[in-house]
Structure formats: C-alpha cells, structure tokens
Amino acid sequence: xxxxEEDPQALSIQEGENATMNCSYKTSINxxxxxxxxxGRGLVHLILIRSNEREKHSGRLRVTLxxxxxxxxxLITASRAAxxxxxxxxxxxxxxxxxxxxxxxxxxx
Amino acid sequence: EADIYQxxxxxxxxxxxxxxxxxxxxxxxxxxxxxxxxPGMELHLIHYSYGVNSTEKGDLSSESTVSRIRTxxxxxxLESARPSHTSQYLCASSEVLVIGENEQFFGPGTRLTxx
Numbered sequence: 001x002x003x004x005e006e007d008p009q010a011l012s013i014q015e016g017e018n019a020t021m022n023c024s025y026k027t028s029i030n031x032x033x034x035x036x037x038x039x040g041r042g043l044v045h046l047i048l049i050r051s052n053e054r055e056k057h058s059g060r061l062r063v064t065l066x067x068x069x070x071x072x073x074x075l076i077t078a079s080r081a082a083x084x085x086x087x088x089x090x091x092x093x094x095x096x097x098x099x100x101x102x103x104x105x106x107x108x109x
Numbered sequence: 110e111a112d113i114y115q116x117x118x119x120x121x122x123x124x125x126x127x128x129x130x131x132x133x134x135x136x137x138x139x140x141x142x143x144x145x146x147x148p149g150m151e152l153h154l155i156h157y158s159y160g161v162n163s164t165e166k167g168d169l170s171s172e173s174t175v176s177r178i179r180t181x182x183x184x185x186x187l188e189s190a191r192p193s194h195t196s197q198y199l200c201a202s203s204e205v206l207v208i209g210e211n212e213q214f215f216g217p218g219t220r221l222t223x224x
Binding site for chain 1: 113115144149150151152154157167168199201210211212213214215216217218220
C-alpha cells in the first residue's frame, strides 16, 4: 500500500486565505518532501524536511514533521490563484521516494 | 525550469507498435527514474538507474524496458504497446546523497494513448 497519504483530497479556498494540507505515512523515513504539479505537467520540488527536523520555511511555505505521529503538514500562506495545482507528499527511504495520491488545491480569485 | 527533457510530449499509437520514450538531462545527475501516473492518481516508480549501465525495476511491475548507456540519457521502450499502457510517463533525475533521498527534478512528461 502507498506510503504517503494526503488529506484532504481536494481543497478550495479564496485568494488570500491560507491552505493547509496534511500527509501521513506508515514506515520510518529519512526525509519527507512536498511537490507541486500543474495540470498535465511534471512535478516541481517545493521543500524537503529531514527526519531530525520539526519545521521548515521557504517563502510562503511552512512544513512541519512529527515523526512520532508519522505525519507532516504543508501550509501555504496568503494563497494566490497561481497556487492552483496538485500537491504531493513523498517519503524518502531506502534510496527511493514514494508518492501519495495528491491534494487538488483550487484558489479562487 | 529543470534541465530535464522528455519527447514526445504526446503520443497516440495503435496496439502492437514499438515505442521509445526519450528522456535526457543536462545536470550531470547519476540517478534517473521513470514513473507512471494515471490521471488524479499517485506516481508509481517503474524503473530507476544509479548511473551508466545500471538499471533496476521499480515498485510497479511494467512491461517496459530501459537502458542507461550515457549519463544524460535514459530512454524507456515498449516492445508492443497495448491499451493498458495508456498513461502519463514522467522521467526524473537526482544527485546521489550519502544518506536519504535528495530532491528529484522532473521532466514535463509524455502522455501516451494506445488505441
């Protein structure tokens, strides 16, 4: 079964609002990564958090990792219409990445 | 934009045809990957390579084959395409880390439709 599982499956918010997406996983990891995919395109790496880190920031992105709960969250602050995309968490272990099914984020102008 | 390229972007072919999906990167990365992704679904790793002359099967069984003769080139071949092969195929590359898995850079993908 898949390693990373995102929640919710779909999220629709107004421009300017914050978007929070969650990811849970089952086994031990070396790191957890978040990617964005625009419709019909490849994935773009957003942020990587290592297993010994608890929080990381990059611009409007904030990611947290709780290894005791095997979960991570991605917060996008002050969302923009251009943030509309699918977001995937991926867990890194055994020299491979395992991706979840993704969250579809729609930001209404 | 990452320096990783895939051709063709779209391909519609008939059953039984042999096809090769091209992937090349100019970043000098040793590790390269092929993923298969159906619409709205997760990515499944079907092949990966640690470097020249190295190829490994991924988590999802696939009838495709790959080769790695040059660092920058990682083509995927289907000897006889079938409708069940209809999907999006994504190529990616990454640097090798001592511990853990580094970020992966993705190409734009090839959307394959087999009639």
